[in-house]
Structure formats: structure tokens, C-alpha cells
Amino acid sequence: MNYLYDFVTLLCIYSVLAIGLNLMIGYTGIFSMSHAALLGVGAYTSALLSMKAGFPFLVSMVCAVIVAALFSAIISVPSLRIAGDYFIVASMSLQIIIYEIFVTWIEVTNGPAGLPGIPRPNLFGFVIKTPQAYMWFSIVMLSLVVAAVYGIIHSPFGRVLRAMKEDPIAVQSLGESVVRAKVTIAILSSAIAGLAGSLYAHKMTFINPATFDIHESITIASMVILAGAGRVWGPIIGVFIIQAFPELLRFLEISGSHVGSIQKALYGLILILLMMFRPQGIFGKFKDTTLGVNKHVAKN
Amino acid sequence: MELFLQLMVSGLAMGSLYALLSMGYGLIYGTTGEFHVAHAGIFTFTGYFGYIVYEKMNLGLPAAILIATVFAAIMGVVLQSAVYEPMRRNNASHLSIFIAALGLMILLENVASILWGYSPLQFTDNGLKKPIRLDLFSFTPLQLVIVLTAAAVVTIVLLYLKKSRMGKAIRGVADSPEMAKIIGMSPQKVYIAVYALGSAISAPAAVLLAFDSGATPYRGTMLILLAAISMILGGIGSPGGAALAGLILGLTQNLALLFVPAEWANIVTYTLFLAIIFLIPTGFFGVKMAKKI
Numbered sequence: 035m036n037y038l039y040d041f042v043t044l045l046c047i048y049s050v051l052a053i054g055l056n057l058m059i060g061y062t063g064i065f066s067m068s069h070a071a072l073l074g075v076g077a078y079t080s081a082l083l084s085m086k087a088g089f090p091f092l093v094s095m096v097c098a099v100i101v102a103a104l105f106s107a108i109i110s111v112p113s114l115r116i117a118g119d120y121f122i123v124a125s126m127s128l129q130i131i132i133y134e135i136f137v138t139w140i141e142v143t144n145g146p147a148g149l150p151g152i153p154r155p156n157l158f159g160f161v162i163k164t165p166q167a168y169m170w171f172s173i174v175m176l177s178l179v180v181a182a183v184y185g186i187i188h189s190p191f192g193r194v195l196r197a198m199k200e201d202p203i204a205v206q207s208l209g210e211s212v213v214r215a216k217v218t219i220a221i222l223s224s225a226i227a228g229l230a231g232s233l234y235a236h237k238m239t240f241i242n243p244a245t246f247d248i249h250e251s252i253t254i255a256s257m258v259i260l261a262g263a264g265r266v267w268g269p270i271i272g273v274f275i276i277q278a279f280p281e282l283l284r285f286l287e288i289s290g291s292h293v294g295s296i297q298k299a300l301y302g303l304i305l306i307l308l309m310m311f312r313p314q315g316i317f318g319k320f321k322d323t324t325l326g327v328n329k330h331v332a333k334n
Numbered sequence: 335m336e337l338f339l340q341l342m343v344s345g346l347a348m349g350s351l352y353a354l355l356s357m358g359y360g361l362i363y364g365t366t367g368e369f370h371v372a373h374a375g376i377f378t379f380t381g382y383f384g385y386i387v388y389e390k391m392n393l394g395l396p397a398a399i400l401i402a403t404v405f406a407a408i409m410g411v412v413l414q415s416a417v418y419e420p421m422r423r424n425n426a427s428h429l430s431i432f433i434a435a436l437g438l439m440i441l442l443e444n445v446a447s448i449l450w451g452y453s454p455l456q457f458t459d460n461g462l463k464k465p466i467r468l469d470l471f472s473f474t475p476l477q478l479v480i481v482l483t484a485a486a487v488v489t490i491v492l493l494y495l496k497k498s499r500m501g502k503a504i505r506g507v508a509d510s511p512e513m514a515k516i517i518g519m520s521p522q523k524v525y526i527a528v529y530a531l532g533s534a535i536s537a538p539a540a541v542l543l544a545f546d547s548g549a550t551p552y553r554g555t556m557l558i559l560l561a562a563i564s565m566i567l568g569g570i571g572s573p574g575g576a577a578l579a580g581l582i583l584g585l586t587q588n589l590a591l592l593f594v595p596a597e598w599a600n601i602v603t604y605t606l607f608l609a610i611i612f613l614i615p616t617g618f619f620g621v622k623m624a625k626k627i
Binding site: 063065109112113116119120122123124126127128130131134135138248249252255259291292295296298299301302303304305306308309310313 | 417421427428429431433436437438447555556562563597598600601604605607611615
């Protein structure tokens, strides 16, 4: 039974991350390659603050959110001013830099060996210890994030985002700042990644850099795209499919040293086929204007 | 001084490899505007193909480079015609094409890992890696071969782009595909040529890098980041600029060791590159202005 609780808990944590990333990829058309690193920033910040500085869980979590948002602001503010693929390059660089810091700054992060002994969350004297309790805790957190994102999407700001994806120049001419909207979304999305990182660290009680490398960033983005970017529920289904995939391979009795590679090769193939034949994702609305900006806008 | 010269030598060799990687990538991006990250997947496969020609067929290094280059060009054309061309026809957004390219890169990397294993395949040395010592520094014949190959390829490609009919067509389509169509050129043909040429330019670097440090499956993401950074630094739409910026990147990565401990060198250099891109988004030799919005 604990296996199921752990599965659902991780499903919820990665859904939080994917829903945050969907704000960028699905609603705004910005592709981030650094969300695994930002998850890591949240995880390390929260873990280190509660272990070394003795901060209470909630304070560590809030700090994790803020620090992840700050890291993303460093690249978002300069690079989203420039259109084109600058943000992809900037976020890839950020991913590499943060990952290298996790590995290299051994005095603080303990390097590739990782950080063991992260305490369980303590909420006003109640310690969330059992897998079942942590599952409910992560379900509550996921619900809060879904509610918040739903609120944003259906606010006037959400309408600006949608309009911006269709035609940024028209939005600009109505006096809305496209750059400011994009930067806001990037920072918000990274703050949510920081939250997911904090939840992850205190669930696993052990973190190491391998969980936060660039291939993880790509996997997380695949989760968002798979089921349908630009829908509130899409990422959760995507996370479920990708989390359940290894189990399916085990069921099909594909095993040995190549399991990881076969799995990743299939993700790659699925991404290609999706983009060629169903860019709106498996469950996306059929007449959705696909991902990103229209071609003629991007060309100018 | 000796350390400086030694780092210059290894920086020049590494920079020459980056120059070819970035020039090929920059030519494709500059002409099509497509973020073809699968370039790194082709690069990975080319290294393995060089290994097969050199080790299994015993044809020697020059033949390995030539045959692998032809193979890379074919692979570039196949990917463009099978994946990008149909997407272009459906008016897919650039983001969708980028995600498909990302999928291609993941697919190619992992297929390479399934076919040839996770650990690097080492080439048997034919004496090229034996250092030649001079008074102040030493170098290997391989480093000399790398620098000369890169210089030759860059010169030939720049001349080809400037003088040949196809070279002019490529520059025309890069400027405006619509205009090129109006005067009766076929952008499709140009796109095929660009994917073939771009993949071929980077191929010698792929084989030489594999010869130097073994063919491995998962180097791609790092290499495509380097290529993208050099392309921006060199100015999008300027293949020569991309090559020069690649050379500078390789030199910087090595010379950084004079100032920072080896384990921090990567962090410092990438932060530096990122800062420069933000400060000068048009790059040093930019032909096209950076797009606003």
C-alpha cells in the first residue's frame, strides 16, 4: 500500500512542477529548459535551510519559492526582451550552470554524493511522517496550485496571455506590455518549481544532483507537451503517463541495461510524432492554435 | 608563460572543433530559422560512423572523415525531408519544430546508446596522439590535424557560400524566403542543400572529437548549447562569425583555467557567455538585427 501512496505523492509533486511549466509552454509559448534545475534550487534551498539553519518547514518552503523565482528572474528579465530563441539558449545555460554548482560546491551541497537526512515537514507541531499523510499533504498542495493557476488563467491577465500567444503585436498596440507579461509568467512558473522542489526534498529526505540534470528538464517538458499543453489538467495526465511508463515496460518484460534508453528513445519518438500529427497534445482541443506564436509573427 | 602557451594549444584545438560544430549549426539556423537541436544527434552518430569506418573497415582516418561526412549530409537531408518539411508545409510554429527536433535528438542519442553502449568507444591510436615536445610547450599531431582541417573546411565553405550559385541562393532564402519564391527560386531545394551542407561541415569535427576522446552517446545537449551560444555571439546569419566565435569559446574555456580552479571553470565560462549574450544580443558580427518582440 505504501508503494501506491509514494506513487501518488510523486505524481502530485511532479504535477505541481508540470502545471507551473505549462504556464510558460502552454499558455505563453515560452520553452524553458531549466525546470529540473529550478526544482533542484527549491529542493536544496529548503533542505539546507531546515537542516543547517534550523528554519521551520513552512519558512524553508517559502524561501525555496523565492530563491527559485530569483534565479529565473536573472535570465528572464534580460532574455525575454529579445524575441526568437534566446530564452531557450539562456535557460539551457542556466540549467547547466545550476547543475554544475550542485556538483561542484561540495562544502554546501555535498556534491555528487548528495544530501541525506532531510527532516520531514513539521506543520505547527504535527510531523508529516507516514507515506499516507505525505500523500494527503501533497494532494492538498497540488489542489492549491491548480486553483491558483486556474484563477490566473481566467483572470484578465490570463486573457492577455492568450491574446499574446495569438498576436503579440496586437496586444502591444492595446497598451499591454508583452515583455512584462512574459517575465511575470516565467517568474511565477519558476516559483511553483521551487515549491515542488521543497515538497520533493522533504518527501525523499535525500537529494543529489542527478535528479536535476538537463535530461530531466527535457522529460518534464515532455510531460507537459504529451497530454496537451495549454490545458489545466493536461500536465497531470502527462505526468501520470510518464510516471506509469516504466511500470508498463516492466509489464512488457523489456529489461536489461537498455531499459532507460529504450524508454527515452520512445519519449523522443512520441514527441516527434505528436509535433508532426497532433501538436496540441493527445487530449488537447482539436482546433487549438498549437504551441507558440504563429509562423508569420515569428518570422518578422 | 609555459602554462599559458600549453592552454593556448589545447584551446586552439578545442576551439577548432567548436568552430566546425557552430558553423554547421549556424548555417542551418541562419537560413531556416529552425532550432535544429537534432544537429547534435547527427554529430553523435557521425562520431560512431567514423569509428566503424576506422576500426571495423580499417580504412584510416582520412577515409573515416570523408565517408562519415557523406553519411552526415545524408542524415541531415533525411531528417529535414521526413520531419521538418511536412511540418513546414502544415505551417507548424517554430516552437513545434523545436520540440520535434528535441524529440529527434533524444531518439538519436538513445538509439546510439542502445546500439553501441553507454561507455565511450575508443579509437586505436596510430601515433597521432603522441606529443611532440618543443621548448615551451608540446602538442600532438592530432591537434595540428584538427586545426588544419577546421581552417580548410571554414575557408572552402565561406568561398562556396560567396561564389557559387547555390551559395547565393542560400543567402537569398536566408534573407527572405517569400522574396526568393517570387523570383522563381525553390526554397525546398535550398533547405535540402542547407541541411546537407550544415551537417557535413560539422562532421569532420565529430569524427576528430571521437578519435580524440572516444565516441559517446550523451554529449549532445552540451554541444548544442555551445553551438547555439557561438552562433549568437558570432551573429545569427553569419556562418563565418559563428566559426570564429566557436574558436574564441574553446580558447576561453581553456584560458579560464589560468584564473579559476578547474572544477569551477565551466560555471565561470558559461556565466560569462550568458552575460555577453545579454549585453550584445546581435553578436559581434551580426548581419541581422535582434528581433524585438
